[in-house]
Amino acid sequence: MTKNLTSPSKYDTARLQQLDRDHYFHPFTDHKALGEEGSRVITKAEGVYLEDSEGHRILDGMAGLWCVNVGYGRKELAEVAYQQMLELPYYNSFFKTAHPPAIELAKKLADLAPAHMNNVFFTGSGSESNDTVLRLTRHYWATKGQPDKNIIISRENAYHGSTVAGASLGGMKPMHKQGGLPIEGICHIQQPYWFGEGQDMSPEAFGIKAAQALDAKIQELGEDRVAAFIAEPFQGAGGVIIPPASYWPEIKKILAKYDILLVVDEVICGFGRTGEWFGSNYFDLQPDLMPIAKGLSSGYLPIGGVMISDRVMDVVNKGGDFNHGYTYSGHPAAAAVALANLEILENENIIQTVKEETGPYLQTRWAELGEHPLVGEARGVGMVGALELVKDKGTNARFDDKATAGALCRDFCFQNGLVMRATGDTMIISPPLVITRSEIDELIDKARLALDLTFEALHSGG
Ligand SMILES: *Cc1c(COP(=O)(O)O)cnc(C)c1O
Numbered sequence: 001m002t003k004n005l006t007s008p009s010k011y012d013t014a015r016l017q018q019l020d021r022d023h024y025f026h027p028f029t030d031h032k033a034l035g036e037e038g039s040r041v042i043t044k045a046e047g048v049y050l051e052d053s054e055g056h057r058i059l060d061g062m063a064g065l066w067c068v069n070v071g072y073g074r075k076e077l078a079e080v081a082y083q084q085m086l087e088l089p090y091y092n093s094f095f096k097t098a099h100p101p102a103i104e105l106a107k108k109l110a111d112l113a114p115a116h117m118n119n120v121f122f123t124g125s126g127s128e129s130n131d132t133v134l135r136l137t138r139h140y141w142a143t144k145g146q147p148d149k150n151i152i153i154s155r156e157n158a159y160h161g162s163t164v165a166g167a168s169l170g171g172m173k174p175m176h177k178q179g180g181l182p183i184e185g186i187c188h189i190q191q192p193y194w195f196g197e198g199q200d201m202s203p204e205a206f207g208i209k210a211a212q213a214l215d216a217k218i219q220e221l222g223e224d225r226v227a228a229f230i231a232e233p234f235q236g237a238g239g240v241i242i243p244p245a246s247y248w249p250e251i252k253k254i255l256a257k258y259d260i261l262l263v264v265d266e267v268i269c270g271f272g273r274t275g276e277w278f279g280s281n282y283f284d285l286q287p288d289l290m291p292i293a294k295g296l297s298s299g300y301l302p303i304g305g306v307m308i309s310d311r312v313m314d315v316v317n318k319g320g321d322f323n324h325g326y327t328y329s330g331h332p333a334a335a336a337v338a339l340a341n342l343e344i345l346e347n348e349n350i351i352q353t354v355k356e357e358t359g360p361y362l363q364t365r366w367a368e369l370g371e372h373p374l375v376g377e378a379r380g381v382g383m384v385g386a387l388e389l390v391k392d393k394g395t396n397a398r399f400d401d402k403a404t405a406g407a408l409c410r411d412f413c414f415q416n417g418l419v420m421r422a423t424g425d426t427m428i429i430s431p432p433l434v435i436t437r438s439e440i441d442e443l444i445d446k447a448r449l450a451l452d453l454t455f456e457a458l459h460s461g462g
Helices: 013-023 031-037 075-087 100-112 126-143 164-169 173-177 203-221 247-257 310-316 332-347 350-369 404-415 437-459
Strands: 042-046 049-052 057-060 117-123 151-155 186-189 226-231 261-264 289-292 304-309 375-381 384-389 421-423 426-429
Touching: 013 031, 057 437, 075 332, 100 117, 100 332, 117 126, 117 310, 126 164, 126 226, 126 261, 126 289, 126 304, 126 310, 151 203, 164 173, 186 203, 203 226, 203 247, 226 247, 304 310, 332 350, 350 375, 350 384, 350 437, 384 404, 384 437, 404 421, 404 426, 404 437, 426 437
Parallel strands: 151 186, 151 226, 226 261, 261 289
Antiparallel strands: 042 049, 049 057, 117 304, 289 304, 375 384, 384 426, 421 426
């Protein structure tokens, strides 16, 4: 690790790594591997670059966890948080109270969201947003006198968060295995993952088939039992799975036949990831509820929410007390930072630039990686991309031991100054929306180098 060294570091990495081993129980981490290898300690960041405790510069191809949309080092966001904390660091919104930052942010979100969505419930995260979704959909139908209409249909390999409701709504098998999930009243249909599950059909035909699984499931359960269908516009954590073009139109056709709520999880897609404000704009969806988080504040402070359609609001307004809320719902500093973040996205035309310039440029360059002998498919939209690593480019056959190629490639990326994530043998990127053309070139060069090194390692008889 001598490449990309910028400056001597003021941190004692060995000490931090030891304390980390001894005391810090990490989220989503293999603790055996962490103990052996030690953690990478990130100490600062600017623009699209991270710096670690040893002074290495790393291009953050994941925008943190899909969230740092406006990039790192925005002094104006720090300033807004500081001023708000001096003025009013905390107050809640329970029992008919409110404060200006939460009110102003709610108004701003109502302006940005699809026209029929004019209310927002604030949370501290995407997971809390989906817990709210579960309770709100059931509250909606109960208020309408249909308490038995309470089942939520989701999809296999969906990601909706890590709380009990979030993980249950999600379709991640390793998560379900721990803790007896999913909870009752949630079921999962097939995902629209053509490369992984549909290569014996055309993408179009497979998209229709995957959508029709929703119709079949509603028929099986009975319309009067189904409260909602929840889905990400494209699946993020599942591996940047972009449905075939036929999928969403077919889902819309099916939903039009039934009286069922559509929940579009915008936690990743929201705030510019596709080159539109919301994935719902990109795929032309009319959600009843939209969980949001991540890009809402570009990760500068934790905040999420659920955008609510007028149709749902009209009913729950009649329902009396919604016995639900978080101490930090609409936290003043987080709300003020989120509002300032949305203003940056607007004032700097960041989303339009993704749509018209940098997004198409990234996709053109990303597609070039599809020619690599290790890559079976390169796909993407806006400012996300995925590469499917395969053993045999001719047949798209996978490696027998899944996740070896992906993990190798991820480690080579890190060693050469790029964060690219591996989901099994699918490599994914989701860089800050402010990434420039020359930074995209650097990302592509580093990704290609990592693919070369991975290919060599896998084919050197080892
Ligand atoms: C990250 C994510 C969540 C969970 O958000 P947290 O803030 O981590 O709780 C929910 N839904 C989607 C689509 C996500 O990507």
